Amino acid sequence: MTLRLIAVHAHPDDESSKGAATYAHYLDQGAEVLIVSCTGGERGDVLNELVARDPKSKRDLSGLRRDEMARARDIIGFEHRWLGYQDSGLPDEGDPLPPGSFADIPAKISAEALVRIVRDFRPHVMITYNERGGYPHPDHIRCHEISRIAWETAGDATAYPDAGAPWSIKKLYYEEIFNVERVNTVYQWLVDNDPDSPLVGQVAEMREWMSKRAFRGTAKIDVGRFFERRDEALRAHASQVPPDSPFFFWSNELQRAAWPFEDFRLAASRVATSEFEADLFQGIEEGA
Known part of the structure; x- marks a missing residue:
């Protein structure tokens, strides 16, 4: 049996800044990894001056970010699906969300699209954001909400009956990488x-x-040898990740010496496991 992991992210580039080394690690171990991007990142700022000079960044930012996502996908090697929602942007406090954007649509409606993907891919482990979305961006919070709904309902034949045959995910994790x-x-x-x-x-x-x-992490995954590939995937998202990005604040040599891990918190489990883990698939038996 091939073990399968699904990670649900709000925007293209989130998958590379929040777990790419872990995805590369499990792919190297023979697992299948699927990344879901809930939105196209259409309302993100272009943070790289060189990319901002490209007319496509003004004419077709959505298309540009899709191209970047495809490059990051090829670098790490995961499968990828778009959930199909529009980026909500980051409105000022008190301002309304853009109508029809991801965070404007009720979570129970959007969750059906994710449940359909879960039932098709049949993952054993899901990774998503914590209750605050990792940080309080409306799309990150909505990503957490629909992931929880999918965790709770994907195995229930009475929930979303038109979204495929039921499948229960074994373990749910929140990323806790920057801690x-x-x-x-x-x-x-x-x-x-x-x-x-x-x-x-x-x-x-x-x-x-x-x-x-x-710090609430419960799982430390030793992925130091994949830091260069993680960084290459990050740089593929050039519109969001300029050369002097804070993501490259520490050298990979320093990170490998001091903290060669990516961290996750076990949020829910349907299998027995230990309090602290070094493997996200711990407790999931072959043939499960």
Whole structure:
């Protein structure tokens, strides 16, 4: 039996910044990995000056981001599907959501499209965002909501009866990749091994503003050897990831020495497993 993992993300580029090394790791192990992008990222800003000079970034940003997503897909090697919704943007507080955008449509309606994909792909593990969406973007929050609905209903034949044969996912995880424990560990490694590095002060500032974020991760996946491929996939999303992006703040050598992991929190499980894990498929028996 081939193990299968599905990861549900809000926009193209989220899959590369939030778990790409883990996807590469499991593909290398022989698993199947499917990424679902809920929206096309049409309302995202173009953050790369060179890309902003490309007329396509103004004429057809949606098409540009689809091209970028295809390159990232080919770099990591996962399967990919669009859920088909329109990016909601990030309205100012108190401003309405764009009509018909992903976050404007009730979660129970949008969840049917995801349930259909789940029942077709039949994954054993689902990864998505936590209750706050990882950060409070309306599309990230809606992504969490429809993922929870899919987790709860995909195996129920009475729910969305026209969306395919029921399939129960075994485990649900939230990504916890950028976390305070990681930052603290990198800081201590720098103090112990490279105290004159300019990164010491910068990471100290990062520790300060992250200090109130409790670390809730339960699974550490050792994926350091895939960091270069993760970065290549990130750079494929050139409209969102300029060369000086904060994603490349730390060298991969430093990350491998101090924290060669991507972290996840087990949010729900239908199989017995341990409190802390080194494998997202732990507890899922062959033939399940």
